[in-house]
Every structure is written in structure tokens, then in C-alpha cells.
Amino acid sequence: MYKTKYILNSSSKVTKIVKTLKKNFAITEEKQFKLKYFLYDSFDFLLLKNGLAVFQNSKELNLVNLQSDENIASFSNQEKTDIIQITSILDTEFRRILTEFVAPRVLIKKINVEEIRKLYNIVNKDEKTVLRLCVSEFLANGFEGKYIKLIPIRGYNSVFKKASQFVEQFEENLYFNTIAHTVLYAANINPDDYSSKFFVNFEGNESIHYALTKILDQSFKIIRKNYLGVIDDIDIEFLHQFRVNLRRSRSALSLLPEVYDEKFVKQFGNSLKKIADKTSRLRDLDVFIFDKDKLFNLIPNELAEGLEPLVGYFENERVDEFSKLHKYLSSSKYKQEFTKWEKTLIKNGKKIARGSRADENVKEYASEILLYEFNRIIKLGKMVKPKSNDEKFHDVRKECKKLRYLLEFFITLFEPTQMKIFIFSLKKLQDVLGVFNDVSVQRENLYNLLNSNIKIVKENRKLSAAIGGAISTLQNIQIEKRNQFFESFDNFSNKKNIKLAKELFGEN
């Protein structure tokens, strides 16, 4: 079965295409109608990337499989808000399908479309419709567009093929497989534009000074991309990515010593730390509120309900905390500070005061520092014993994180297959240590909460019992991860991996 095609083109060309088809086929005009709809997606177009789309018309939300162009589920909804919380979609089937594949927290109105569609039938000598033709004039977020859509009829593929050939005679056509991609293109929205993925490419002949500036510039671009999402409080993912890139920038400054002048590094680092500190509490609250089910699942059912008042308490705190952050990020003080650093990186990167190793070759510098970091993990890891305190595990985790950042920065400088194997072994170790850390932090937070003067904790026995239950389960998980550490570390520090690290980073 051939797939429907959307051909986006200029108005005059669309008219010509229709004329050509009219000359070569028997065409009857069926109907013309107006329609208005909105396209929703997650902040990073997760739905579209998974072959799904959510359209809102005057009456309902429709979840469409873009591959088959079929409506999978509908939910009666007449409110056309800019943001739809997934929890507000009460239709269980709609929600189930949406969350099974993609699991966005919120849907954001991406595009507003007004369309006039004309439908034509291409008929055979029995006047049977053998192909449908849809010609549309539309406004997508105010941008004018016009498309032609050929809709094949089952069993009449040869007509579809022939009509497609006529259309393809016209040069500069743009072909899309779905209406969502068509209108997004017309509105100048590229779903791939939003990506918090960090990537920098080096040839190997650059200086480390140039490389560090490029790394920071890339991180700053991602921070900038997430800024509006944070202050509009659209999805907690924006704040998370905002913070990840602040941390990445700080790590780059500290992990690559003597590249910039020490005074500059200190100033820049302090400035980034100040911004990061302002976001910390909100992120903690986000993790608690949005991952609360994980915490609830740690406790027996009879105790779990005791945690409910705490959720309400933290939700209220989140409102205040967000308001504080919004005020800070909207202030001219923040904007001036951020723009100052941004400008330094983009326009005056070359002029950043140089440290003593600034002119070293990026690959040589990176190799040395990567190998140093690898050896440090091996050394610290070997010092961890089954009875070591938590700090020893944390020390290894921190070094692993540093190595991971370094690998992200310089990945393009080394042999890709070997790097993939090396990163994989590190990732496995980090997975164990990551859970160990999360559980440890969570335990500490809950313990502090239990000993705090917060009224609802002090006066609510059920809540105290629930917190106690959670701490106990977390402790068991932590013990489990302690035991798993030794196996993961053995894999990471085996002879093969040490040899691989030496091959990659230069010590033969």
C-alpha cells in the first residue's frame, strides 16, 4: 500500500499541479471546508519523534498514529489551553497509550493551524473513485502555506503512482509523510532544533584554549534554549537541563586547569555557582513531587498514605520557590550577568585571559587529563572495601562523573568503536554508583525532615511512620548497591579495560 504524500509548495505551483492532474485524469470536486486545529507535543517533540501527534479540534483531543494516519484515541476536551497537564487527561485509554510510548509530563501547544481544504476525487471510467486529492491553503502560526495531498485508495496503487509521477515533474517540491511535519515546516519549526544533547566536534589540531571556549559556548547555548521553559514552568525537564549545563560548564572550568587565567576561572565559576544555587531547592522539590510514586512504592500500602500531607506541603513550597526563581531569572541583574558571559564566549572567546597551558594541543591535553582521571578512579576504587563508609563510594562516584564529562567533551578526538566500549564500561559502574548516591541523598533528606521542626512532620504520627518506613527500605537498597559496586568496579578495572584506556589516551 502506498503512503499518503504531502507536497508543500508555492501557491502558483500548486495551481499548476492541479491543472496538470485535471488534464490527465477525470477529476470531480467533492467538497470544500474550513477547519481549525492545534498541534500539541512535549517540549522536545517526543511524540513526533515516536510517530505520534496530538491534535485539538473544536471538540476533542485526538491522538494520531502518524505512520498509519489513524486516530488511536480521542478525549473530549474543549479547552484550548497552551499547556495540557497529562494528569488532566481523564480518558484512561488516551493516557495509557500516550504514556506507554512517550510519557511526557505536559503537552505544549506548538502550532495553531487554520485550513481551507478542497477535496477532489480522481475517478475511472466507471466513475469509481480511484485516488483522492486534497488541496489545502493554510495558516500555520500565521505563516501561509499550501499543500497537495494524494490519498491512495486500496487496490488502485497504479493510479497513485501515475499521479505521483505527474506531481514529481515539478521541481522544488517538498515531500512530507504527515500533516504534522508539513505544517511545522511551513511555520519554520524544526522538531530537531530543541535538543539538550551536548556535542562538540574537534579535529585534533585545535588549541585547548579554543576547545574549552567551544565547550562552554555549547553548554551556554543549551542553557539559553531551556531558559524560557524554566521561567514559564512548562516542564520540569527544562530546569533539569538548565542545571545539567550549568554543572557541565563549571566542570569544564575546573577539570581543565591552566587553560584560562585563574582569576577568570574563579569569577566565572562563582557566577555559575550562584545561578545553580538559586535553582537547587526547586529541583529537589521537583524530584520529590514528580517522582513521588517511586517513594510511595518503597513503603507498605498501609503506611504510604501517611506521606500524602507531605506532598501537599512540598507542592506549596514549590509555588514559593518557583516564584523566587522566576523573579531572579527575570531580573535585569541575572540577564546582564548571563549575557556578559555569553558575549565573552561568543564574541570575545579568543581574548579570554590565557593560562599557562592555553596553547597546548587539545588531543595531547585531553589524553593526559583523561588518563589521569581514569587512573584516579582505579586508585580510589581499589581503596573501597565492603566495610568502607559511604564517603569512599561517593569519592569514586565523583571521579567517574568527572571522567564522563571529559569523555563527552573530547569524544570526537578518539577512535569511535573503542570509545563506545570504554564509555559503556564506565556507564555500568556509574549506574550502580548513581543509584547508590540517589538513595543516600534521599535517605539523608528524609532523615533531616524527620528531625526538622516542620509542624506537619512533628504532629503527624502516620507521616513520621511513613518516613521511617521509607528510610528503612532505602537503606536496604543502598546495601544492595554496595554489593553490586564490587562486581561493576572489577569489570571497569580489569586488565582489558586498562589496556583499552592506555591505547585510547596514549600510554603504550
Added chain:
Amino acid sequence: MKTIALYSIKGGVGKTAGCVNLAHLASLQNKKVLIIDLDPQGSTSFYLRIKPHKKFSSEKFLGGDSSKFIRGTDYENLDLLPADFSFRYFDLELDKFKKSTERLKKQLNQFVGEYDLVFLDCPPNITLLSENIFNVADIVLLPLVPTPLSEHAFNMLIKFFDQQGIKKKKLKVYYSMFEKRKKLHLETVKKFMGNKYFLNNFIPYLAEIEYMGSYREPVTAKKINSRGSKHFIQLWDEVNKLI
């Protein structure tokens, strides 16, 4: 997937008109519907302006993957597997199979998942194919012109179901081409009043239905507000509740 067979031993009773209109109404309710035209005369295929693929035959239909021979109609959600003239050899073809009365059931299994409803437009006879149809159908819809001859045909069918051990509860009868002004029709209707196999709704004799052969569209598509359409809508509502 449910299967509804429009069946009658007698020809010219409005079987094809019933099949096309009921299937069209089902497709309007967002159900994925397939009509299989089993009658070599190909009346359903004619009504829907569809010709079969040159390579299609009764042998292909009973022996392999028929989905590539399905054609889309002019109506959304409604497809047709058109009849081929070779369908007159159905019984000969069926006889070649070990479980010859279950062959159609096996073949229809390939459409499970793709269609919600399959309508079978059956040829007017009582043969090995008919047994296949009775075995696979969830509902056997029998259009009956209220005359003594049709009454006789109905009684024959009941007897046949009994003999073959086919569940009679799947048999549902509706009056077709009913004319109130005809005394004979009224007498027959009266006779069967309250019979458990008979549906409450009927299709009257109407020129607009007879003209379907001329405009080659379901009356429910051509004139949705017409009298004929209203009767088909009422009949479909009643049948739909039985599914």
C-alpha cells in the same frame, strides 16, 4: 471481528441492497468494514463500481492471501473483496479441502485485527458454500419478501439448520420489499408476528432502493434523509445491538 451474512435461498429479495446499505451504515460508525461479494453475479461489486483483479479467482480466494485483492470503496472505512465469475466453482474448490465446511472460516481469519465487521453477500442457493457461510457467520440475516414462496424457503432453511446442527439463534429474518397495500404481504407478516427469528424492522419496497442499480451507490450514501435510508438505519440499529 464479527461476521454478518446476508443470505437467502431465493434470488431477487433485496439481499445485496441490504448488504451494501447495512455495511455502509456500519462504516459510518467508524467501524472498519469489509464486504465480501461471494455471488458470482457480482451485484455488490457492481453497486460499488468495483471490478475484481484479473488474477483473482475462487481458487485464490479459498487457497491463499486474499488481502491483496481487496479494494477500497468510495467510502471511508468500507472495503470490498469483489466477486469473480469463477466463484461459480466454489463448491468444486471447497470439495478439495479436508474440512470443506470450515474452509471459509479459516480464510476469514486473515482479516482479524484489520476489520471490525465482515459482511458476506451470499449467492442464492443452498450448497457446500452455504454451510461454510452458516459456520462462519455470527449473524445470518435473511431478507424475506412476505409471500408464501418465501415462507416455504424460510421453513426449508430452519430444517436445514436442524439437520446440520447449526445454531438457529444466529438466524435473523427481516421483511424486505414489503408492500403494505398488498393483502398477501400483510397476511404473511401477521402469520409470523412474534416469531423469535424475526426482527422488528423491515425494508419497504421503494423505487429509490430499486434505483441503486442505476446510480450505483448505497441509498444511505446517496440520500441519507430518504425514506429508504431511514428504514436501513432502523434495521442497522437493531442488528448492531445483536453483535
